[in-house]
Amino acid sequence: MSLNIAAQGLITNQAIMGVIGHNIANANTVGYTRQTVSLAAVAGQRVGNGYFGKGVEISGVKRSYDTYLTKQANSTQTVASSDEVRYQKMQQVEALFPLGTGSLGSLLNTALNAWVDVQSSPADSTARQVVIDKADEFAARVRDTYARLEEVNQTARLQSAEVAKSINQYAVQIANLNDKVAIASSTGVPPNDLLDQRDLAVAELNTLVKVNTLPADDGTLSVYVANSQPLVLGNKAASVEVVDDPADPKNRQILNFVQGTSRSKLDPDLVGGGEIKGLQQFINTDLNDAFSQMGRLALAYASEVNVQQSSGLNMQGGAGTNLFTFGNAVNAAGGPAFSYGGVPGGTLIASVSNASLLEADGYEVTMTGAATADVRRLSDGSVVATGQPIATAMAAVGLSLEDSVPASLASGQVFRITPAKNAGSTIATALSQPQEVAAASRIVVTPANANTGSSTIEGAGIRQVTGSIPAPPATVPTFTWTYNAAAGGFDVDSPAAPATLTVGATNYSAPALAPVAYRPGQPMTFTYSDGAVPASTYTYSLTLRGQPANGDQFVLQDQSAPAFVSGVKFNAGNAKAMLDMRDSVLFDGTTTLADGYVAVFSSVASTVNDSKVAAQFSTAQAESAEKQRSSVAGVNMDEEASKLIQYQQGYQAAAKYMSTVQSLFDTLMSAFR
Numbered sequence: 001m002s003l004n005i006a007a008q009g010l011i012t013n014q015a016i017m018g019v020i021g022h023n024i025a026n027a028n029t030v031g032y033t034r035q036t037v038s039l040a041a042v043a044g045q046r047v048g049n050g051y052f053g054k055g056v057e058i059s060g061v062k063r064s065y066d067t068y069l070t071k072q073a074n075s076t077q078t079v080a081s082s083d084e085v086r087y088q089k090m091q092q093v094e095a096l097f098p099l100g101t102g103s104l105g106s107l108l109n110t111a112l113n114a115w116v117d118v119q120s121s122p123a124d125s126t127a128r129q130v131v132i133d134k135a136d137e138f139a140a141r142v143r144d145t146y147a148r149l150e151e152v153n154q155t156a157r158l159q160s161a162e163v164a165k166s167i168n169q170y171a172v173q174i175a176n177l178n179d180k181v182a183i184a185s186s187t188g189v190p191p192n193d194l195l196d197q198r199d200l201a202v203a204e205l206n207t208l209v210k211v212n213t214l215p216a217d218d219g220t221l222s223v224y225v226a227n228s229q230p231l232v233l234g235n236k237a238a239s240v241e242v243v244d245d246p247a248d249p250k251n252r253q254i255l256n257f258v259q260g261t262s263r264s265k266l267d268p269d270l271v272g273g274g275e276i277k278g279l280q281q282f283i284n285t286d287l288n289d290a291f292s293q294m295g296r297l298a299l300a301y302a303s304e305v306n307v308q309q310s311s312g313l314n315m316q317g318g319a320g321t322n323l324f325t326f327g328n329a330v331n332a333a334g335g336p337a338f339s340y341g342g343v344p345g346g347t348l349i350a351s352v353s354n355a356s357l358l359e360a361d362g363y364e365v366t367m368t369g370a371a372t373a374d375v376r377r378l379s380d381g382s383v384v385a386t387g388q389p390i391a392t393a394m395a396a397v398g399l400s401l402e403d404s405v406p407a408s409l410a411s412g413q414v415f416r417i418t419p420a421k422n423a424g425s426t427i428a429t430a431l432s433q434p435q436e437v438a439a440a441s442r443i444v445v446t447p448a449n450a451n452t453g454s455s456t457i458e459g460a461g462i463r464q465v466t467g468s469i470p471a472p473p474a475t476v477p478t479f480t481w482t483y484n485a486a487a488g489g490f491d492v493d494s495p496a497a498p499a500t501l502t503v504g505a506t507n508y509s510a511p512a513l514a515p516v517a518y519r520p521g522q523p524m525t526f527t528y529s530d531g532a533v534p535a536s537t538y539t540y541s542l543t544l545r546g547q548p549a550n551g552d553q554f555v556l557q558d559q560s561a562p563a564f565v566s567g568v569k570f571n572a573g574n575a576k577a578m579l580d581m582r583d584s585v586l587f588d589g590t591t592t593l594a595d596g597y598v599a600v601f602s603s604v605a606s607t608v609n610d611s612k613v614a615a616q617f618s619t620a621q622a623e624s625a626e627k628q629r630s631s632v633a634g635v636n637m638d639e640e641a642s643k644l645i646q647y648q649q650g651y652q653a654a655a656k657y658m659s660t661v662q663s664l665f666d667t668l669m670s671a672f673r
Contacts, residue, residue, distance in 0.1 A: 019037050066633065082273040300586050445556055
C-alpha cells in the first residue's frame with residue numbers, strides 16, 4: 001500500500017471538486033463553458049510477477065466546447081440580429097401609414113372630391129376655397145410624414161454609426177485577448193477562462209456583423225469580415241466605418257474597411273448579417289422605398305393637378321396656374337422641378353413629363369459618354385436605357401430635363417436618381433385665392449344648327465401634354481368633329497391644318513380623316529402638336545351622350561376668346577376633368593389615382609410582413625442552435641450536484657485510505673522497536 005497513492009487521490013478529488021465549484025459558481029455567467037477534469041492512471045510499477053498501480057494524476061482541465069455547434073450558433077444569431085433590427089425599424093415606418101379616417105389616402109380622396117361642389121357651383125367662392133384648403137391639408141400631411149420618416153432615417157443612421165463603433169471596440173478586445181491567450185498558451189496549457197472571454201467577444205461581435213474565424217498555432221484567433229477582410233490578426237485590430245455612399249450620399253450609406261490609412265468599400269452582399277447589415281438594408285432599401293412610394297403618390301397627384309389646372313381658366317378668364325409646388329429647385333420658366341442628388345460637379349434638374357410613367361424605384365446612371373448613359377432600375381436590375389442621351393432616357397421614366405448636363409460628367413461616372421423620393425419634403429399649395437382655381441374649361445362645344453341626332457354635350461376640355469398651352473388671349477386651334485355613321489365615329493377637321501395631329505396611334509401631317517371612335521358618356525380624345533421645336537402638345541376631349549346622326553357636327557373652340565370670357569364663372573368643364581382624374585390609371589399600369597395610397601400602404605405593409613416573417617424564422621433558428629450549443633457547453637446544476645457528491649465520496653474514501661495506510665505503517669514501525 002502506498003501513502004503517495006492516497007495523497008494523490010485526495011489532491012485529485014479535491015481539484016475536481018474545485019472545478020465543479022467553479023462550474024456551479026459560473027452557471028449563470030454569460031459565455032462560460034463548462035469545464036471538466038481529465039484523469040489518467042499513473043503508470044504501474046512491476047513488482048514480482050505483476051504491475052502495481054501508483055495512483056491517479058490530472059492530465060488536464062478541458063472546456064466542453066464544440067466548434068461546430070459554436071459556429072452554428074454564431075452564424076444563426078448574426079442573421080437573427082440583422083432581421084430583428086430591420087423588423088423593429090419597419091414597425092416605426094408602419095406606424096406612419098395608417099388606414100381609415102385621417103390617413104394620407106383619406107386626405108387624398110377628400111382633396112379630389114372637393115371638386116364635386118365646384119363642378120356643381122363653379123361661381124361659388126366657398127367651394128373653390130375648400131379645394132385649396134383640402135389640397136393644403138393633403139400637402140401638410142405629406143410633409144409631416146416625410147419629416148417623421150426623416151427622423152427615423154437619422155436615428156437609424158446614428159444607430160448604424162454606433163454599431164460600427166462597437167464593432168471596432170470588440171475587434172480591439174479580441175486582439176488584446178489574443179495577446180493574453182498566446183502568452184498563456186506558451187506553457188502548453190490552454191487558458192480556459194480567457195478562451196471563454198474571447199469566444200464571448202466573438203459571439204457578441206457576430207450580433208453586430210457577421211465574422212469568420214480562423215485559429216492559429218499560437219492560440220490566437222484571426223477574425224474576418226465580408227469573408228476576407230482581416231478585422232483581427234493576432235494582437236492587431238483593423239476597423240470599419242459607416243459613410244455616405246458617394247454615388248447617392250443623401251439616400252444611401254456604405255460600410256468601409258479601414259486598415260491604417262487604406263479604406264475599401266465592403267460588398268454589402270458579403271456583409272452577411274448582424275445589426276449593421278439589417279440597419280443598412282433598412283436605410284438603403286426599405287426606408288428609401290417608403291420615401292419613394294409616398295413621394296410618387298404626392299408627385300403624381302400634384303403633377304396631374306397642376307397640368308389640369310394650367311389647362312383651364314380661372315374666374316377672371318386667365319390661364320390657371322399651378323395649385324402645388326414641390327421639389328427642391330425651380331426651372332428657368334419658373335415652374336416646379338426637382339434635382340437629382342449625387343451628380344458630380346453639378347445638378348441635373350427635371351420636371352415631370354408623364355406622371356403615369358413614374359415609378360417608386362430609383363435608377364443608377366452610368367455615363368457612357370459626355371451626354372449619354374446607361375440607366376438601370378435599382379429594384380430589379382433591369383436596364384431602362386443603353387447608351388442613350390440622358391434626356392431620352394429620362395423621358396422613358398416620365399421625366400423631362402430642364403437644363404443641360406454638367407460638363408464635369410464624364411464616361412464611367414456613376415450616380416443615382418430618385419425621381420419621387422424628395423418630392424414630399426416641400427410639397428405645398430401655391431394658390432391662396434378662390435378665384436385662382438381654374439374650374440372652367442378653355443374649350444366650348446358648339447353643335448351645328450343642322451344637327452338631327454339625339455346626342456347631348458356632356459363636356460369638353462383640353463389638357464397640356466408637353467410644353468405649354470398658349471396663355472389667353474392667345475387661342476388654341478378650333479376643330480370640327482363630323483359624325484361618320486358608317487365608320488361609327490367622328491372625322492376631325494381643322495381649318496388651321498395643324499402641323500401634326502395624332503388620332504389614336506396614328507400621326508397625321510394634315511387634318512385627320514380617320515374617325516375617332518364614338519364612346520357614349522366617355523371622353524373621346526385626340527392630341528395636337530404645334531410642330532415647333534421643342535413642341536407644345538395638348539389633348540382635346542369631347543364627351544357626348546345619345547346617338548348623333550350621320551353628318552352631325554360639333555365645333556371645339558377656345559373659350560378664352562373675348563366672346564366667351566364672360567362665361568368662365570359658370571363653366572365647370574375643368575372641374576369635371578379634375579374629378580375624372582380619380583379614375584385615371586397612374587401607378588404601375590393598374591392603379592388609379594384614387595387608389596394610389598393603397599399602393600403605398602400595401603408596399604409598406606408587405607415589407608413589414610416580410611421583415612417580421614424573416615425575424616421570427618431566424619430567431620427561432622438562432623434559439624434552436626443556441627440550445628444545442630448550451631446542451632454541450634452549459635452548466636447543468638443537477639449534473640454538477642451529482643458529480644459533487646460522487647467526488648466528495650471519492651475524497652472521503654481517499655482520506656480513509658490514507659488513514660488506513662498511516663495506521664498500517666505505524667504498526668509496522670512499532671514491530672521493529
